[in-house]
Amino acid sequence: MPQKTIPILETKRLILRGPEPEDYPNFKATFASYRSRFMGGPLNAYETWMLYAAEIGHWNIRGYGMWMIHDKNTDETLGMAGGWFPAKWPEREIAWIIWPDKAGHGYALEATHAVRRYFYHDLGWDGAVSYIDPKNLDSIRLAERLGATKDKSAPSVDGHDVVYRHPSPEALASSQIGDAIEMEISHYADPMFKPKGYALD
């Protein structure tokens, strides 16, 4: 198959690989569910399959895309994270989704932190945004934990979503946010205490 080779990213607890045919049932379960309401879902069977095919094809067309997040020990899938840039999107987006029953372990933070580093260091991106539904509080909170801030002057995709601008590579390198993210991830990986009542991705 003449497909662009999708790089594999490893973090402390996770391994990120390109989406594969056998991962489809997990993707389908989430996109058929209410969990996907902020990503245009829930979708029917046809729409879900076409979207999954498009997630893969995005790599062929743009040279980057969304990775499947796997648990490093069990290899089970946990969600997806990566870059998304369809035609007419104002800017390159960093996006993520965690399967509903895998939320609350900091996987999205750990995966998104790794993909952003890859885009900045390996692909030379000078920045990125995330387009988030204003009611998607978990994602807004994650964007803020990643150091992104609301950019009211930037164009959104459909006028309804909110634009969160990620810190530039320079800002990330010269501030404490990078260290803070690493520290938060390490607390998830080896928790000293768990905050109650927080639905964190």
Add this chain to the structure above:
Amino acid sequence: MTIAPTISTARLTLRQPEAGDFPAYAGYCASDRARFVGGPFDAVKAFEKLAAMAGHWVLRGFGRYIIEHKGAPVGHVGPLALESGQDPEMTWTLWNETSEGKGIAKEASAAVLDHLLQDAQWAGLISRVDAQNTPSRRLAESLGATLTDEAAPSWMPTAVTYRFLKVGV
């Protein structure tokens, strides 16, 4: 057997979708020509559809080819399988009317069918064509398809179904 990622014919190159195909494909998606397949579609949807065409190859090991004529993409052709347990659907589409009347769709479709039914020994394919789409129905018949009395699917209520069968059985 592995399905060929590219096929060459006398005048055409059939190959997998690329980023450079997007402007011409989006033009087709936005045009009246997309009306038989649920369109017209805007640019965002067109991007998703082109990306899905590329991703189909990874998921199924086969998919639709972009038809390149004189160095430019002019359409797409090949098998589509949204459900894995069913006979794939053979499709052909020219993006612009200026490509019509030259036998391009027939040359491309015949080469793909030859590869799938003869080289790869696929058991069969179906084609769903809008009952009003006379040029496409003529093409299906000239490629050797037989009209079936299969009911139209809910998502394409005005379609008729043709069937292509393996050669030489």
